[in-house]
Amino acid sequence: MNRDFNKVICRKNNYAAKYDELELKFGRDDLVSMWVADMDFESAKPIKDAIIKRAEQGIFGYTSRPDSYYEAMTQWYKRRYDWNIDKSKLIHSIGVCTSLSIIVDKFTKPGDKIIVQSPVYYPFFDVVVDNERELVLNPLKKIDDNYVMDYEDLENKMDENIKFLILCNPHNPVGRVWTKEELTRLGEICLKHNVMVISDEIHGDLVYGDKVYTPFASISEELNNNTITCLSATKTFNIAGLQASFAIFPDESMYNIFERTLGILDIKRNNCFSLVAVEAAYRYGEEWLNDLLVYLKSNMDFLKEYCEKNIPEIVTNRPEGTYLAWLNCEGLGLSDEDLVDFMINKAKVGLDAGNWFGEEGKGYMRINVACPRTMLEQGLKNIEEAVKKYIRK
Ligand SMILES: Cc1ncc(COP(=O)(O)O)c(C=O)c1O
Numbered sequence: 001m002n003r004d005f006n007k008v009i010c011r012k013n014n015y016a017a018k019y020d021e022l023e024l025k026f027g028r029d030d031l032v033s034m035w036v037a038d039m040d041f042e043s044a045k046p047i048k049d050a051i052i053k054r055a056e057q058g059i060f061g062y063t064s065r066p067d068s069y070y071e072a073m074t075q076w077y078k079r080r081y082d083w084n085i086d087k088s089k090l091i092h093s094i095g096v097c098t099s100l101s102i103i104v105d106k107f108t109k110p111g112d113k114i115i116v117q118s119p120v121y122y123p124f125f126d127v128v129v130d131n132e133r134e135l136v137l138n139p140l141k142k143i144d145d146n147y148v149m150d151y152e153d154l155e156n157k158m159d160e161n162i163k164f165l166i167l168c169n170p171h172n173p174v175g176r177v178w179t180k181e182e183l184t185r186l187g188e189i190c191l192k193h194n195v196m197v198i199s200d201e202i203h204g205d206l207v208y209g210d211k212v213y214t215p216f217a218s219i220s221e222e223l224n225n226n227t228i229t230c231l232s233a234t235k236t237f238n239i240a241g242l243q244a245s246f247a248i249f250p251d252e253s254m255y256n257i258f259e260r261t262l263g264i265l266d267i268k269r270n271n272c273f274s275l276v277a278v279e280a281a282y283r284y285g286e287e288w289l290n291d292l293l294v295y296l297k298s299n300m301d302f303l304k305e306y307c308e309k310n311i312p313e314i315v316t317n318r319p320e321g322t323y324l325a326w327l328n329c330e331g332l333g334l335s336d337e338d339l340v341d342f343m344i345n346k347a348k349v350g351l352d353a354g355n356w357f358g359e360e361g362k363g364y365m366r367i368n369v370a371c372p373r374t375m376l377e378q379g380l381k382n383i384e385e386a387v388k389k390y391i392r393k
Pocket of ligand 1: 037094095096097098121168172200202203232234240244245
């Protein structure tokens with residue numbers, strides 16, 4: 001098993017968006033890159049081996065998905081989360097965002113309303129707005145640098161034009177791993193108002209310590225029947241470039257419409273590499289993942305301690321899951337525009353600006369800690385030096 005998470009791998013000029021799009025995104029390419037959510041670690045060896053074996057044949061024709069593909073996935077969820085996924089409701093999709101967009105397009109009409117809980121993964125806004133549906137915000141409530149759901153606000157915003165709530169479970173960017181109780185309460189409100197939940201659970205495997213990921217649809221039969229779940233091995237195993245994910249539809253007619261749409265768009269097959277990689281991940285990737293989580297947690301702890309000791313102007317949350325931390329930078333005393341400029345042009349780090357995730361993210365930055373410790377340390381040193389030079393003076 002390859003578990004050397006300290007190994008620095010140069011990804012520049014290797015078609016990595018995280019590096020090759022720095023100039024495009026931030027206007028310069030000399031940054032410590034800690035933005036888009038993929039990892040600077042090699043994926044698990046069984047995955048790499050499966051891809052190499054597949055490549056060695058040298059024929060890359062259309063793929064046929066064997067039963068064992070879905071079986072590996074359903075066994076993973078049974079083994080790790082005691083969740084029985086009905087295979088007849090499960091379907092492949094090339095990406096979670098693709099699924100979200102098709103669901104919004106096919107199962108709502110222009111003008112219908114969709115709720116998201118901001119600050120949140122910004123493509124949630126795009127799939128609603130770009131499909132010409134109305135975005136309704138149910139902002140999370142901040143309590144001592146941690147976040148909870150605002151159920152009262154949610155109740156107040158419910159009306160008959162609301163068709164879906166898009167849930168992020170666990171939540172990007174604030175790192176909450178929602179508890180069963182929190183999810184149950186949310187689910188009850190949605191059931192009461194006839195609002196279906198689309199639960200994006202792409203970060204479900206990335207959970208720390210004693211926190212427990214609860215698949216929303218696994219809570220009860222009623223919630224199962226009211227939920228479309230989007231899942232993927234791509235974040236867990238760092239294989240986002242292979243483009244493969246899953247969706248689970250409780251309703252047969254919705255499943256059929258979704259499947260037909262994939263056919264119309266001609267995206268119903270896996271590519272030949274995702275086919276073997278995803279199956280290998282779910283069958284043989286567990287030990288690697290367990291080691292990865294230990295490393296990520298130690299990076300999270302390092303980040304927190306580093307900021308507390310050296311950059312007290314920046315307060316980090318303590319994410320319960322995801323490899324993304326949410327930095328409260330209000331202590332720097334900068335406007336939002338200046339904060340972004342400071343990180344790019346003074347500290348020379350590439351981070352996601354908090355305001356990309358909604359109004360509530362103003363004064364915040366999101367940092368991706370899924371990189372070797374030396375890189376994380378370099379990024380933090382850069383910020384510390386810039387704070388000394390430009391903020392404390
Ligand atoms: C919450 C969430 N959903 C979806 C995605 C992207 O999924 P995909 O690449 O399958 O579209 C990300 C990537 O960062 C994410 O954080």
